[in-house]
Every structure is written in structure tokens, then in C-alpha cells.
Amino acid sequence: MFDHVDCPVTDIRRSIAFYDLLLAPLGIARLITRLASSPTGASNAGYGRDGHAGFWLSDASRKGHLHVGFSAVTRDAVAAFHAAGLAAGGKDNGGPGLRPYAANYFAAYIIDPDGHNIEAVCRADR
Numbered sequence: 001m002f003d004h005v006d007c008p009v010t011d012i013r014r015s016i017a018f019y020d021l022l023l024a025p026l027g028i029a030r031l032i033t034r035l036a037s038s039p040t041g042a043s044n045a046g047y048g049r050d051g052h053a054g055f056w057l058s059d060a061s062r063k064g065h066l067h068v069g070f071s072a073v074t075r076d077a078v079a080a081f082h083a084a085g086l087a088a089g090g091k092d093n094g095g096p097g098l099r100p101y102a103a104n105y106f107a108a109y110i111i112d113p114d115g116h117n118i119e120a121v122c123r124a125d126r
């Protein structure tokens with residue numbers, strides 16, 4: 001269902017230290033750390049198990065909105081998600097297409113009525 005959740009934080013280093021300790025008893029570890037070098041130029045850290053980072057912290061200058069990424073089985077499903085989001089009154093935050101975050105990362109983004117960034121992502125190669 002969920003591919004990832006992004007939690008905006010105002011102090012990335014403080015939050016990394018907090019979540020490193022908080023999630024360890026659950027067997028969840030920090031797998032990725034990017035300090036001011038992500039594709040968007042922002043700092044972030046990804047936590048997960050079995051090589052997949054599904055919980056992310058992202059540096060935000062102020063407390064921000066939630067980002068939820070839903071898994072899509074096909075790229076067509078990503079496009080249908082985007083069209084449905086617009087039809088439902090959501091705002092476009094990035095149409096269907098490949099992104100630089102990872103190989104085969106095909107995603108689309110909709111801003112929901114409360115300002116949350118809702119994503120559908122397909123990681124299949126076609």
C-alpha cells in the first residue's frame with residue numbers, strides 16, 4: 001500500500017539522532033543520509049528494513065505538510081492516479097514521469113485539499 005512516508009522536520013540533525021534511537025528497537029535503521037545533496041538540494045534521511053527506505057525525514061525551514069507515496073503496480077496506474085486526483089479537485093504537483101530519485105522511479109504528485117503532497121510511484125522498468 002505505502003511505498004514511503006516523508007516527515008518534514010525543522011532540524012534534520014536533531015531528528016536523525018532522535019529517530020536513530022527511537023526506531024532501533026523495531027529493527028528499523030537509517031539506510032540513507034543525504035545532507036544538502038539530494039536531487040532537490042535538501043537534506044534527508046531514509047529509514048527502513050531489508051534495504052528499502054520507507055520512512056523519510058526531510059529538512060524543512062518550517063513545519064510542513066505530510067508526503068505519502070502510494071505504491072502503484074504499473075505506470076498506467078500512476079497516470080490514472082494523477083488524472084483522478086485532478087478530477088477530484090486536487091492540485092497538480094508534478095505530472096506522471098520518471099524522476100531522478102532512483103532507477104525506474106515513475107511518479108506523479110497531487111496536492112490534496114489540506115495541502116498534503118500525495119504521490120503514486122511505480123518502480124517497475126516499464
